[in-house]
Amino acid sequence: MSVPSNSSDAPHDPYAALRIPDFRRLISARVCLTMATRIQGLVVSWQIFKLTEDPLALGLIGLTEAIPSIAVSLYAGHVADSVRRKNIIVVTVTALLLCAVALTFFSSYGASLLSQHALYGVIFVSGIARGFLGPALFSFMPQLLPTRDQLANAITWNSTTYQAASVLGPAVGGYLIAHLDVANSYLVATVLLAVALAQFVLIASRPLPVMEGERLSLQDSVLSGMRFIWNNQLVLAALSLDLFAVLFGGAVALLPIFAVDILKVGAAGLGHLEAAPAVGSVLMATFLTYYPLRRHAGRKLLWAVAGFGAATICFALSTTMWLSLFLLFLTGVFDSVSVVVRQTLIHTFTPEHMKGRVSAVNNIFIGSSNEIGSFESGVAAKHLGVVPSVIFGGTVTMLVVAFTALRADKLRNLDMTPDRVSA
Structure with missing residues (x-):
């Protein structure tokens, strides 16, 4: 199967998307938004671990955010394809800003049992907001690009x-x-969320893409994204691979325990451990900006996810800070390959008027699996112990890769040359 592209034989311009002012505003806003949510997530994890000293309590952070996000995702996708996407982004980022204000307020009154419950309550509300934000952001980004030729470059810069x-x-x-x-x-x-909100407000609104065919009922519209992915075996295989890798292979939820009890590096060390995967991801993503994935992309994806599982297992066994940082760095390198391939496939195969709904399903597969994976890690650590639970997760990830390589021949043979995506 192949999808034609408008690309030509012109030299690859690694800065094509950055030349678009509204795209620059979008990624600037996302930088502030992401920094804010990562800081907030780290502080919440640290605060709840200090309050409870319970691995399960760390896992409950992810579950508390995932449940509302999953619950609203399909409807959020319908909304993203029915309401101007900028309006949704502004409303949801405002909600996240109010949640950050609430966390600041609750934390100013001491670490009581009431404040612990209040933290979970704010996380729940933020999960609802993020459930609506994800599809709107995903589907809004391509609308800022004058031509489809800039899409792959925009995905990589994003x-x-x-x-x-x-x-x-x-x-x-x-x-x-x-x-x-x-x-x-x-x-x-x-403060970072307030800056992000201001940047989003400055972006010019775009009309919704023209819907093809007859207007669907609410129920059919909500479920259409799931049907679309189910009927596209290539996208389904890529999403499923990432789902199980993130669900079982992530050790991020347990990093406060590794920092305090195993590596003994404290809060500052925890920040470095949390950042190490992202360092690997940003370096690999930068590399892919100049040298995009083309030939044998499917095989490279499978090897990358297998490498992610192997690095996770080795991290669980490490008792040295520098080695742990390096192994987490490798998980980020491997994960970046998966992110770029998956997002390119979804954007390539999905019609513009359906991107909100398809992105919502992607959010259920991938976005919420981070939080559910955190809960799984907490439960497994509670019953198996911290190190065995991470080894178990990495092993399951590698088994999933082996199964996918055997059964998903379209993904295994995926080719992403400039002129086509073929399987």
């Missing part, structure tokens, strides 16, 4: 800047916890 912010966020968060207090750390996240 991923690169996201990962760069993911590097800075935990590093800054760890520094803030170590040198200031929790409430002031949340305050920094609040």
Whole structure:
């Protein structure tokens, strides 16, 4: 199967998308938004671990955010294809800003049992907001591009800047916890969210893409994204591979325990551990900006996810800070390959008027699997122990890769040359 492209024999311009002013505003806003949420996530994890010293409590952070996000995702996709996407982005980022204000307020009144429950409550509300934000952001980004030829470059820059912010966020968060207090750390996240909101407001609104065919009922519209992915075996295989890798292979939820009990590096060290995967991701994403994935992309994807699982297992066994940082760095390198391939496939195969709904399904597969994976990690650590649970997750990831390589021949043979995506 192949999808034609408008690309020509012109030299590859690695800065094509960055020449578009509204795209620059979008990624600048995303940098601030991502830094804020990563700082906030790190501080919440640190605060709840200090309150409870319970791995399961860390896992519940992810579950508390994933449940509302999954619950609204399909409807959020319908909304993203029915309402101007900029309006959704502004409303949801405003909601996240109010959540950050609430976290700052609750943390100013001490670490009581009431404040612990309040933290989970704010996380739940932020999960609803992020459930609506994801499809709107995903589908709004291509609308800022004058031509489709700039899409692959925009996807890579979007991923690169996201990962760069993911590097800075935990590093800054760890520094803030170590040198200031929790409430002031949340305050920094609040300021960053306010800057992100201002950047989003400055972006010119775009009309919705023209819908093809007859207008669907609410139920058919909500479910159409799921049907679309189910009927596209290539996209389904790529999403499923990432789903199980993220669900079982991630050790991020347990990093506070590794930092305190195993590596003994404290809050500042935790920030470095949190940032290490993102450092790997941003470097690989930058490399892919100049040298895009083309030949044998499917095989490279499978090897990358297998490498992610292997690096996770080795991280669980490490008791040395520098080695742990390097192994987490490798997980980010491998994950970046998966992100770029998956997003390119979804954007390539999905009609513009359906991108909100398809992105919503992607959010259920990938976005919420991060939070559910955090819960799985917490439960597994509670019953198996921290190190065995991470080894188990990495092993399952590698088994999933082997199964996918055997059964998903379209993904295994995926080719992403400039003129076509073929399987």
